[in-house]
Amino acid sequence: MKLFFTIILFLSVGISATFSQKNSISGKVTSAGEPLPYVNIYLKKTKLGTSTNENGFYRIKNIPDGKYTLILSSVGFKTKSVKVMFSSGKAISRSFILDESNSLDEIVVSGTLKPVTKANSPVPIEVYSKTFFKKNPTPSIFESLQNVNGVRPQLNCNVCNTGDIHINGLEGPYTFVLIDGMPIVSGLSTVYGLTGIPQALIERVEVVKGPASTLYGSEAVGGIINIITRKPSNSPALSTDTFGSSWGEINTDIGLRYKLSEKIQGLLGVNYFNFQNRIDNNNDGFTDLTLQNRISIFNKVDIRRENGKTFTIAGRYVYEDRWGGETNWKKEFRGTDVIYGESIYTNRWETFGTYQLPTTKNINFQFSANGHHQNSIYGTDFYDADQFIAFGQFIFNKNIKENQDLTLGLAYRYTFYDDNTFATKDTNGVNNQPSITHLPGIFVQDEISLNKNNKLLLGARWDYNSLHGSIFSPRVNYKWNSKDNSDIFRISIGNGFRVANVFTEDHAALTGAREVVFDGELNPETSWNTNLNYVKKFYPGNSIITLDASAFYTYFDNRILPDYDTDPNKIIYANLEGHSISKGISLNTDIMFLNGLAINAGATLMDVSITENGIKTRQPLTESFSGVWSISYSFLNDFKIDYTGNIYGPMRLPLLSDTDPRASESPWYSIQNIQLSKRFSNSWEIYGGVKNLLDFTPAANSIARSFDPFDKQVVFDQNGQAMATPNNPNALTFDPSYVYASNQGIRGFIGLRYTVF
Structure with a gap:
């Protein structure tokens, strides 16, 4: 039993x-x-x-x-x-x-300062994931943006290859660049700030086209590029990405997740780029690509608090040594008139973060600070500048009703700027007088859901600039969507403003080729913008198609533009006595097939003009048409091929005079790339391909009189104008500002990624 x-x-x-x-x-x-x-x-x-x-x-x-x-x-x-x-x-x-990037349910923050799905955002926002940028790997996010419709990385100098980002034809200073929503890249660093951000840490990039001064203040006139970095909690333990090119470029990205305690997690990123080959394929005696040595270190820490409130703090340090010039230039010639070179040393630090106050109310304190020191030589001209910017703002968010969301903000920005130019001299031009600007501001935003298909966003901002006084910026956004979100229509009307500092924003003002002249006091620029956006998504057969069409119109008062035409030896800056208009249409198309084929294509047609004294002219260095594409196909065992490219229409180029033999317009040109990648099951991925398949480069005579960079053989008249001589029949001077594309031709590349989850 x-x-x-x-x-x-x-x-x-x-x-x-x-x-x-x-x-x-x-x-x-x-x-x-x-x-x-x-x-x-x-x-x-x-x-x-x-x-x-x-x-x-x-x-x-x-x-x-x-x-x-x-x-x-x-x-x-x-x-x-x-x-x-x-x-x-x-x-x-x-x-x-899962549907790839640019789907309607992506989470975005740039339009309203709070996380919302892309479909629910009343502000049209384009989102590009890290997968998008891997299709054409580059050493910096600056170059990666060449495949975004309506966005063009613009080189501003043939010699040192510095540049900025154009959105819908507007110059770089009109583009506001943020990291995790914080105003990090601005002022003196606009030219350099988009290089050195470790791409291994980038989660996505959000792009807003059109004025956003209501939320972000000065500089957010042309649009916003918000670089969102990964959170330590959803990052791999280790990620590395290294590639090199047949030109000798070496780029390495490293991302490392670490844990200091049960409540503190961090993310460390390092980017290193090196290029030291003196290549002169166009035989003009100058380097085709600037030699660079750059390191960037990024650290982000998330602190888990017992009350569940947010506390994140991050920092970045960038050092860069770059130079371009005559191929036999050495450091010992820096600042002399023996051999021409442009040498730039950059030291930059940044810190930024968000702290959610321990109150029952939803109040966030966002802060950032950055210091930037630049030591530059342009031929014999020395430029030494320091800039410090501190920024802080309180943001209060409250749902007044089920259908109404109110956001209030109180902001302050402090800017210190000092250099060795007359821009920071006193009124007598004798004593040094650094520029100090205080910019307090207050803004309000009310998001009203009229019903499930209609949403209205009202916003206004008031700032007080200690140098220029009060500035008011209102805006209105309206969104309609169908019941299933397959159709979305948006309209926005907004005002933008910008307080300009030429020496911190325009590289052309720094070169030794032309004298800088200010015609009167520069007043803040203002603009009004209207944007219409329509998104359509449908599912024919075994595919998903998204169409995104926009029409834009921006009207500028007091716009500040460099005048290259009045005097070939000068760049004259003044507020425009008239107006400037940027208008156009753009179309983006995403097609994803279930068989592994994905197509992304876009085109922008625009007219950017300047009207002064009743005369209308095209803005220099601005294309009327641009197009981009990306075609990807996955096949066999984790093989993938990516074909990316862009095409640009002619741009008006800055000539020295009517006798300048260089073309007055750039030709139609296209930069195309192809990449093949293979992923292995042990977290390894190898990739390689060819960049600039068509081997396009600008004309060899882009630099005027490259053989005489110090104008030693130029004869000038009593007014300082170049005279025609047997050695100089076209009366030219040395000029590196005639630039619209890189001189870097076709090249191969190969890379390796390794990730530990």
Whole structure:
């Protein structure tokens, strides 16, 4: 009998163990045939969840019997929900495909200062994920933006290759660049700030086209580029990306997640770029590509507080040594008139963060500070500048009603700027007098949901500039969407303003080629902008198609433009006695097929003009048409091919005089690239390809009189104008400002990525 009960007990335990066995689900998550790492996967209304690893695989174990909703979400991709039934210790294998970047459900923050889905944002925002930029790997985010429709990286100098970002034809100083929503890249660093951001740490880039001064203040006139970095909590333990080119460029990105304690996580990033080859393929005696040695260190820390409030702080340090010039230039010639060179030393530090106040109200304190020192030589002209900017703002957000969301902000910016030019001299031009600007401001934004299909956004900002007085910036945004969000229409009207500092923003003002002249006091620029946006999404066959069309119109008063034409030996800066208009239309198309083919294409047609004294002219260095494309296809075992490119229409170029033999317009030109990549299951990925397939470079005579950079053989008249001589029949002077594209031709590249989850 005792043996009988022992057997019964043993069988009961076995049966109980069998029926209490837990369920599991596992599989792979992909997009356009490529594995998606770090996708959040969880069972709704439970604490069960996980994230995909670097190869897109996931597994959730110990799931009790029952019916569940499985949620898959990742920034830059459309959230997916799936019904799943578990019973009797079932092990389910399920793989999923998520829509790639630019889907309507992406989370964005740039338009309203708070996270909302892209479809619900009343402000049209374009989002580009890290996957998008990997299709054409570059040493800096500055170059990566060449494949964004309506955005063009513009080189401002043939010699030192500094540049800025144009949005819809507007010059670089009109573009406001932020990191994690903080105004980091501005003023003196505009030219250099987009280089050295470790791309291994970039989660996505948000682009807003048109004035956003209501939320961001001065400089946000042409648009916003907001670089969103990864959170330490969803970053890989280690990520490395190294590539080199046949020209000798070497670029390395390293990202490392670390944990200081249970409550403190950090993310460390390092970018190193080096190029030291003196290449002169166009035989003009000058380097075709600036030699560079750059290192950038980025650190971001998230502190988990007991009350669940946010506290994030980050910092970055950048050092760069770059030079370009005659190929036999050496450091010993820096600042002399023996051999021409442009040498720039840059030291820059930044810190920024967000602290949510420990109150029952939703109040955030956002802060940033940066210091920038630049030591530059342009031929014999020395430019030494220091800039310090401190910024802080309180943001209060409250839902007044179910359909009304109110945001109030109180901001302050302090700017210190000093250099060795007459820009910081006193009124007598004798004593040094650094520029100090105080800019307090207050803004309000009211987002009203009229109903499920209509939303209205009202905003206004008041700033007081200590040098120029009060500035008021209102804006209105309206959005309509269909019930299923397959159709979205937006209209926005806004005002922008900008207080200019020529020496911190325009590289042409620094070169030794022309004398800088200010015609009167420079007043703040103002603009009014209207933007119409329509988004259509539909699903024909085995594909997803998104159409995004926009029309824009911007009217400027007091615009400040460099005048190259009045005097070939001068750059004259003055407020425009008239107006300037930027108008045009753009279209973006995303087509994703379930077979692994993805197509992204866009085109912008625009007219940027200047009207002064009744005469209308095209703005220099601005194309009337531009187009971009990206075609990707995944095949075989984790092979992928990417074909990217852009095309630009003619631009009006700055000539020295009517006798200048150089072309007055640039030709149509296209930069095209191809890449083949292979991912291995052990977290390795190898890639390589060819850049500038068509081997396009500007004309060899882009630099006027490159053989006489100090104008030693030029004869000037009593008014300082160059005279025609047998050695100089066209009466030219040395001029490196005639530039619209890089002199870097076709080249191969190869790279390697390694990631540990």
